[in-house]
Amino acid sequence: MFNFVYKNLHQNVFKFFFRQSSSTIFALASGLNQKCGVAVVRVSGKSTHEVLLRLTKHSKNLYEPRKMYFRDIWHPITNEKIDKSLIVWFKEPKSFTGEDVCEFHVHGGPAIISSLLNALSTFDDLRYAEPGEFARRAFLNGQMDLVEIEGLADLVNAETEMQRKQALSQMEGNLSKIYKDWREKIIKSLANVEAYIDFNEEENVEDNVLDEGEQIVRGLIESIRSHLNDNRRGERLRSGVRVAIVGQPNAGKSSLLNAICRRRAAIVSPIPGTTRDVIESAINIAGYPIILVDTAGLRETSDLVEIEGVMRACSNIESSDVIIVVIDLNKFYNDILNKGFSNFLNEHLNEKFSVFLKYFEKKESDIEKWLSGKEIVVSLNKKDLIKQSQIDDLENRINSEKCEFKVSLNKISCLDEQENDISELLDQLKDKLSLLCTNDVSEQPSLTQQRHRDMLTKCIVSLENYLEKRHNEDDLALAAEELRLAVRWLGTITGHVSTEQILDVIFKDFCIGK
Numbered sequence: 001m002f003n004f005v006y007k008n009l010h011q012n013v014f015k016f017f018f019r020q021s022s023s024t025i026f027a028l029a030s031g032l033n034q035k036c037g038v039a040v041v042r043v044s045g046k047s048t049h050e051v052l053l054r055l056t057k058h059s060k061n062l063y064e065p066r067k068m069y070f071r072d073i074w075h076p077i078t079n080e081k082i083d084k085s086l087i088v089w090f091k092e093p094k095s096f097t098g099e100d101v102c103e104f105h106v107h108g109g110p111a112i113i114s115s116l117l118n119a120l121s122t123f124d125d126l127r128y129a130e131p132g133e134f135a136r137r138a139f140l141n142g143q144m145d146l147v148e149i150e151g152l153a154d155l156v157n158a159e160t161e162m163q164r165k166q167a168l169s170q171m172e173g174n175l176s177k178i179y180k181d182w183r184e185k186i187i188k189s190l191a192n193v194e195a196y197i198d199f200n201e202e203e204n205v206e207d208n209v210l211d212e213g214e215q216i217v218r219g220l221i222e223s224i225r226s227h228l229n230d231n232r233r234g235e236r237l238r239s240g241v242r243v244a245i246v247g248q249p250n251a252g253k254s255s256l257l258n259a260i261c262r263r264r265a266a267i268v269s270p271i272p273g274t275t276r277d278v279i280e281s282a283i284n285i286a287g288y289p290i291i292l293v294d295t296a297g298l299r300e301t302s303d304l305v306e307i308e309g310v311m312r313a314c315s316n317i318e319s320s321d322v323i324i325v326v327i328d329l330n331k332f333y334n335d336i337l338n339k340g341f342s343n344f345l346n347e348h349l350n351e352k353f354s355v356f357l358k359y360f361e362k363k364e365s366d367i368e369k370w371l372s373g374k375e376i377v378v379s380l381n382k383k384d385l386i387k388q389s390q391i392d393d394l395e396n397r398i399n400s401e402k403c404e405f406k407v408s409l410n411k412i413s414c415l416d417e418q419e420n421d422i423s424e425l426l427d428q429l430k431d432k433l434s435l436l437c438t439n440d441v442s443e444q445p446s447l448t449q450q451r452h453r454d455m456l457t458k459c460i461v462s463l464e465n466y467l468e469k470r471h472n473e474d475d476l477a478l479a480a481e482e483l484r485l486a487v488r489w490l491g492t493i494t495g496h497v498s499t500e501q502i503l504d505v506i507f508k509d510f511c512i513g514k
């Protein structure tokens with residue numbers, strides 16, 4: 001137990017010194033967008049209140065915390081009026097950083113902002129904040145833990161509705177709560193083990209404390225496993241779902257990419273082998289972030305540049321979560337009708353992937369392994385070239401057979417901007433995305449960072465080691481050490497146990513003023 005007390009003490013002493021010695025910082029908090037209606041400049045640290053009084057030419061405290069005041073602000077050296085400003089200040093510890101904080105809401109013109117920043121820089125103990133320094137102080141002063149801080153960073157960077165929701169929930173502490181609960185459970189088990197070691201001989205400790213602890217540890221391993229085993233939902237939502245468009249040359253892959261992103265991102269031409277490089281486009285479908293990838297048509301060729309394109313296409317199939325296989329319906333209509341859709345698709349995919357086998361020297365089992373983890377959508381393209389009656393015939397044929405593939409099938413046309421007809425495909429994509437990104441089974445927040453995954457994996461190993469060692473009476477102290485490690489791994493996620501290196505990595509992606 002002493003160890004814990006010591007560790008917590010150590011962290012608090014660190015915080016105490018941090019609070020005492022850190023200078024007051026300031027920065028533009030509202031972003032660097034040229035001209036705007038309002039700009040917010042934020043000041044944090046022990047001189048904040050003094051700065052507020054000087055800039056507004058008040059000699060004594062006339063400001064109540066958390067109230068808005070409308071005041072002229074003045075440059076302390078030139079004595080020029082800078083602007084009229086709405087001002088609010090927060091007294092420590094009830095502020096974002098946990099220190100005294102003041103916000104100046106001024107008109108958002110570049111000259112006003114630079115004059116105000118210049119005015120602030122004339123104070124001896126004030127300096128411009130480093131990127132992420134406000135958030136870093138919030139963490140060090142115990143206002144937010146690391147997982148919440150990561151949620152805040154994701155919230156600022158969120159580009160889609162679903163990303164925003166996930167980040168907000170994480171910033172509000174829903175994910176942290178899970179990790180903290182687990183940590184507390186292990187600490188409790190550890191306390192029991194230590195009590196057993198220390199007092200067992202006096203027979204004050206009931207024998208079943210170890211068994212109870214074992215049950216808790218087993219339950220925890222189970223919970224952490226299922227949290228890890230989430231098919232990377234949260235991480236995917238955070239960083240974007242990769243969707244690769246693949247198929248034969250001229251099937252209409254680039255046309256489809258353009259139709260989905262509604263711009264001419266990729267070159268379309270009647271010449272087979274037009275696309276060679278991989279073309280990526282970041283888009284938003286129904287609030288989910290997607291990286292849509294157009295690839296070179298898969299075929300055997302002697303053209304060295306095209307071979308490179310095919311290799312790149314194959315790598316992208318490998319790294320994608322969803323594959324859209326585009327097939328020229330006009331070209332293959334009779335084939336599908338004669339062979340049946342299932343047989344046709346089987347042959348078609350085999351043919352495509354045999355190219356891949358050849359270039360990558362892979363085995364067929366490799367392909368199966370790949371495809372098994374992916375969502376597959378098959379788009380029969382160029383339906384505008386087929387009569388409606390033919391499409392009806394085809395539909396009847398497909399419906400009458402049981403397809404052995406687990407694919408979503410749609411018929412589309414991406415002829416030109418006016419005549420795009422891809423709504424069926426988009427609906428299917430939405431379903432796949434929600435499946436890949438959300439956790440509707442348990443409503444539990446998802447794991448969002450590889451960092452968490454690494455620490456949780458280490459935590460499971462330590463818990464398992466504990467179970468292994470615990471039945472050996474001589475080893476009980478060693479077993480306890482494993483629990484201590486498990487506590488440490490979980491503490492590293494939330495920042496209860498922190499190292500400078502982790503902090504540097506987390507805060508480096510913040511912008512200045514956050």
Ligand SMILES: Nc1nc2c(ncn2[C@@H]2O[C@H](COP(=O)(O)OP(=O)(O)OP(=O)(O)O)[C@@H](O)[C@H]2O)c(=O)[nH]1
Pocket residue numbers: 248249250251252253254255256267268269270271272273274275276295296297298381382383384385412413414415
């Ligand atoms: N009629 C019709 N033509 C289409 C449709 N989609 C694509 N095309 C045409 O098919 C040709 C090939 O289209 P692309 O988008 O370049 O095909 P691709 O699959 O990207 O071809 P590569 O990059 O060479 O592998 C172009 O002439 C397109 O205009 C469609 O839905 N209907």
Ligand SMILES: [K+]
Pocket residue numbers: 249250268269270271272273274275
């Ligand atoms: K083409």
Ligand SMILES: [Mg+2]
Pocket residue numbers: 253254255266267268274275294295296297
């Ligand atoms: Mg193309």
